[in-house]
Amino acid sequence: MNPYVPLKTRLEAERLRQAAEALERVLADLATVIRPGVLTSDLEQVARLSLARHGLNGVLEGYEGYPHPICTSVNNVAAHGRPSDYELQTGDLVTVDLSAERSGWRADGAWTYGVGRISSEGRRLQRAAWRATLAGAAAARAGARLGDIGAAILAEAARAGCTVVREFTGHGIGTNLHEPPSVPHTATRGSGEPIVPGMVFNVEPVLTLGSGEVTKLDDGWSYITADGSLAAQYEVTVSVRSNRTDILTLGRHRPLLDRSTPPYG
Ligand code: MF3
Ligand code: CO
Numbered sequence: 001m002n003p004y005v006p007l008k009t010r011l012e013a014e015r016l017r018q019a020a021e022a023l024e025r026v027l028a029d030l031a032t033v034i035r036p037g038v039l040t041s042d043l044e045q046v047a048r049l050s051l052a053r054h055g056l057n058g059v060l061e062g063y064e065g066y067p068h069p070i071c072t073s074v075n076n077v078a079a080h081g082r083p084s085d086y087e088l089q090t091g092d093l094v095t096v097d098l099s100a101e102r103s104g105w106r107a108d109g110a111w112t113y114g115v116g117r118i119s120s121e122g123r124r125l126q127r128a129a130w131r132a133t134l135a136g137a138a139a140a141r142a143g144a145r146l147g148d149i150g151a152a153i154l155a156e157a158a159r160a161g162c163t164v165v166r167e168f169t170g171h172g173i174g175t176n177l178h179e180p181p182s183v184p185h186t187a188t189r190g191s192g193e194p195i196v197p198g199m200v201f202n203v204e205p206v207l208t209l210g211s212g213e214v215t216k217l218d219d220g221w222s223y224i225t226a227d228g229s230l231a232a233q234y235e236v237t238v239s240v241r242s243n244r245t246d247i248l249t250l251g252r253h254r255p256l257l258d259r260s261t262p263p264y265g
Contacts (some may be wrong), residue, residue, distance in 0.1 A: 005172060005180045007198030013239045013248075015105045016174065016200055020237045020248035022054040023100055023107035029053075029253075031264040034113045036090045040072035044083040047098060054102035056107070059177060063099070066221065069169060071097040071110075073222070078165055078206050078214045078231040080221045089094050090116035093126065095233050106177045108202055109249050110235035113265040121209060122230060128160035129207040129232035130262045134196045135172075136185065136203040140245050144195050150187025163212030164205050165231070167223075172201045182223045197242040204235030234262065 008016065013070060029050040030043060047070045051058050058069035066080075073081035073095040074088070080097075097110035112126055132153045139152035149170075157164045170183030181193060185205035210229025217224060225231055237248040254265045 002132040005199060006174050006240070007196065008174060008200050009198070010241070012174070013200060013241070015103065016107070016237065016243070017248045017251065018108035019056065019102040019105045020109070021251040022056050022102060023098070023109050023250060024214070026050040026098065027096065027109055027111045028264055030096055030111070031113060031243045034088065034094065034115060035043050036088055036116050038088050039082040040074065040086050040088065040094065043072055043096060044068055044070055047096070051100055051220045056102050057097065059101050059106065060099045063177065067159065069098060073097070074159065074230065075230055076225045076228050078208065078223045078225050079168055079233070080223055082219065082221055088115045091118050093118060093122050093203060093230055093232055095231070097233070097235065103186065104175050106173050106175065107237065108173055108232045108235060109237070109250070110204055111262070111265055112232040114233060124160060125162060125207060125209050125230050125232045127261055128157055128162040130234050131160070131207065131236040131260060132164070132207060133203055133236055134206050136205060137236055137238045137247050140195055140203065140240055142195055142240050142242055145192045146181060146183055146195060147187035147188055147191030148189055149203060150184045151189040153185050154187070157205070157207050162207045162209060164207055165212050165214055167214060168204070168206050170202045170204050174198065174200060195240055197240055199240045200237065200248070202235055202237050204233060206231055206233040242265065
């Protein structure tokens with residue numbers, strides 16, 4: 001096993017759960033304000049207030065020079081879109097990605113919201129991204145291998161006729177936003193390092209309706225799909241123990257986890 005993966009004790013994993021559950025409340029708050037006419041910069045303001053209300057400090061602002069507390073990625077933006085005066089329109093898919101800390105423990109999550117009534121293609125993508133993320137999380141069991149996660153994500157995406165963006169990987173999380181291990185979202189079953197108790201990492205595949213190729217815009221941050229196709233992403237944190245794996249970011253929705261659609265958005 002990679003000796004540099006910082007394994008978490010039960011107590012440390014509980015601290016991470018508290019931060020993760022608070023972050024989930026911020027994602028749920030955002031769902032209540034997203035509608036046509038709202039600017040992505042409004043979502044930034046709502047996120048600031050909600051982070052504070054839930055006892056979190058945002059950590060994205062200033063992270064590698066990124067100038068906002070959240071990323072807002074609309075439609076063909078696959079990741080790291082910047083809040084702006086863009087006005088959300090009926091049918092848009094907007095992914096909000098945000099990272100925060102409480103007492104030094106990091107939380108990181110992303111959610112794709114539909115704006116008003118969305119197309120059936122948009123809905124298909126949104127559901128596929130949700131199911132792929134849960135399938136990846138379910139594959140994150142002690143005794144399995146990291147590649148089993150990417151294999152599960154790929155299989156679920158393929159079932160819905162969607163692709164997975166290869167470039168973006170999941171990551172360990174703890175007192176740092178990004179720690180080992182790196183978690184590929186496209187992989188072969190049985191490949192990669194063993195998954196061991198104490199690992200806590202994020203699974204966050206970006207799915208598209210097109211080729212899955214992305215290009216970086218010259219704003220230095222946004223990645224768009226090369227073919228202009230829609231993209232969607234859910235990011236969850238999993239905590240691996242010897243006899244179970246918990247999804248820390250979905251604590252409030254544990255009873256809903258066998259459902260095929262996201263609980264909000
Ligand atoms: N939430 C992102 C992640 O999962 C954090 C990086 S966003 C950036 O890695 F725009 F700041 F780079
Ligand atoms: Co992340």
